[in-house]
Amino acid sequence: MNTSLNKDEDKREEKDNLYLLNYVKHLEKRIRNLESERHLLEAERLRLEQEIHGIRNEIDHLREPPLITGRVIDVLDPHKNRVIIQSSSGPSFIVSTSKKVKDSIESGIEVALNQHTYSIMEILPMNYDPFIRGMEVIDNIPDISYADVGGLEDQIQEVREMVELPLKKPELFLKVGIEPPKGILFHGPPGTGKTLLAKAVAHETDVAFIRVIGSELVQKYIGEGARFVREIFNLAREKAPAILLIDELDAIGATRLTDSTSGDREVQRTLMQLLSELDGFSERGDIKFIGATNRIDILDTALLRSGRFDRIIEFPMPNEIAREQIFQIHTRKLNLDKSVNLKHLVNITKDASGADIKAICTEAGMFAIRRNSEIIIQSDFLQSIDKTINKRQCRTTPTELFV
Ligand SMILES: Nc1ncnc2c1ncn2[C@@H]1O[C@H](COP(=O)(O)OP(=O)(O)O)[C@@H](O)[C@H]1O
Numbered sequence: 197m198n199t200s201l202n203k204d205e206d207k208r209e210e211k212d213n214l215y216l217l218n219y220v221k222h223l224e225k226r227i228r229n230l231e232s233e234r235h236l237l238e239a240e241r242l243r244l245e246q247e248i249h250g251i252r253n254e255i256d257h258l259r260e261p262p263l264i265t266g267r268v269i270d271v272l273d274p275h276k277n278r279v280i281i282q283s284s285s286g287p288s289f290i291v292s293t294s295k296k297v298k299d300s301i302e303s304g305i306e307v308a309l310n311q312h313t314y315s316i317m318e319i320l321p322m323n324y325d326p327f328i329r330g331m332e333v334i335d336n337i338p339d340i341s342y343a344d345v346g347g348l349e350d351q352i353q354e355v356r357e358m359v360e361l362p363l364k365k366p367e368l369f370l371k372v373g374i375e376p377p378k379g380i381l382f383h384g385p386p387g388t389g390k391t392l393l394a395k396a397v398a399h400e401t402d403v404a405f406i407r408v409i410g411s412e413l414v415q416k417y418i419g420e421g422a423r424f425v426r427e428i429f430n431l432a433r434e435k436a437p438a439i440l441l442i443d444e445l446d447a448i449g450a451t452r453l454t455d456s457t458s459g460d461r462e463v464q465r466t467l468m469q470l471l472s473e474l475d476g477f478s479e480r481g482d483i484k485f486i487g488a489t490n491r492i493d494i495l496d497t498a499l500l501r502s503g504r505f506d507r508i509i510e511f512p513m514p515n516e517i518a519r520e521q522i523f524q525i526h527t528r529k530l531n532l533d534k535s536v537n538l539k540h541l542v543n544i545t546k547d548a549s550g551a552d553i554k555a556i557c558t559e560a561g562m563f564a565i566r567r568n569s570e571i572i573i574q575s576d577f578l579q580s581i582d583k584t585i586n587k588r589q590c591r592t593t594p595t596e597l598f599v
């Protein structure tokens with residue numbers, strides 16, 4: 197009896213033990229779970245903390261006052277860190293440089309300034325230059341040679357004498373005792389090769405080539421036109437020997453009207469600056485200025501007055517011989533069928549400019565592609581001429597007719 201009682205007791209105890217053991221296991225599991233949950237939460241907390249940090253940084257960054265741009269005029273004392281700058285808003289200041297700026301400061305570079313102290317905070321890379329940006333500076337002029345210019349033999353000859361020779365052999369002019377020419381003006385209807393010849397002479401002379409488009413200058417740099425002109429000439433001096441082309445000169449060089457709006461006055465200031473720059477660079481022969489315009493009839497007489505342009509060169513619409521040469525130039529690389537008769541094409545394109553002929557050749561290629569062919573045949577050209585010339589006639593506006 198006693199033993200059976202003991203047995204019962206043992207059993208219960210065993211049961212209790214088992215129960216406790218299970219319970220402990222369960223608790224242990226729970227602890228493990230909670231622990232891993234804690235790890236997860238901790239990781240999450242870290243992540244969120246980092247996010248807060250990032251956002252705080254961004255807020256600080258956004259709260260920073262804007263920097264203003266300026267240009268270094270002179271470095272007074274590199275050790276004591278004193279620099280003269282001209283701010284984009286006008287006045288000049290003597291300022292210091294932030295310790296963050298590691299590169300050395302030289303005069304002429306563009307910098308970003310603290311709005312309150314005008315200290316130099318950053319050096320702006322050259323291509324962020326707010327004034328020179330948008331201007332086309334071509335050091336490596338595309339391979340355009342005189343052989344790519346059709347007709348225009350006299351014009352090429354003159355340009356070689358007036359631009360290429362003085363840049364290549366300045367001593368010749370010194371010896372003879374005459375002042376080398378400094379500027380020439382190209383004028384003539386649109387698409388007759390003015391820009392093309394300017395590029396060709398720059399390429400053949402192998403000097404820096406700066407091209408500025410007058411209308412863009414007026415539109416983009418409202419209020420800054422005169423300053424921009426100054427910058428362009430400074431840049432040309434820096435890059436010299438150089439050819440500076442102001443294309444569409446009429447946009448800034450049109451006759452000054454007496455009854456002018458503020459926009460006109462702005463254009464006039466730009467023109468006045470241009471005139472003074474043109475008068476200013478006579479002493480040095482290593483910059484040649486080329487102006488190009490479709491509208492010489494509206495150019496200000498002050499610009500045309502002798503001394504500013506040494507030569508005025510007209511670019512006429514191409515005659516028969518010139519058109520044939522231009523057709524030859526623009527079909528050089530084309531895959532032409534034997535049926536193509538350039539002479540005939542020349543005869544039926546009496547009113548076409550060089551640019552029209554180029555468009556005709558490209559369009560003829562498109563017609564061949566549309567036919568699923570790799571070879572251009574005569575009828576491709578005929579359709580292309582039809583399309584190009586018709587399109588041009590639709591496009592013709594009164595001003596173009598006037599030209
Ligand atoms: N005389 C020419 N010889 C060869 N191509 C020409 C000629 N005239 C114009 N073109 C073609 O037409 C394009 C536009 O001409 P462009 O020189 O810009 O004319 P413009 O400056 O006189 O308005 C040139 O890039 C060139 O392909």
Ligand SMILES: [Mg+2]
Pocket residue numbers: 387390391392443488
């Ligand atoms: Mg042009």
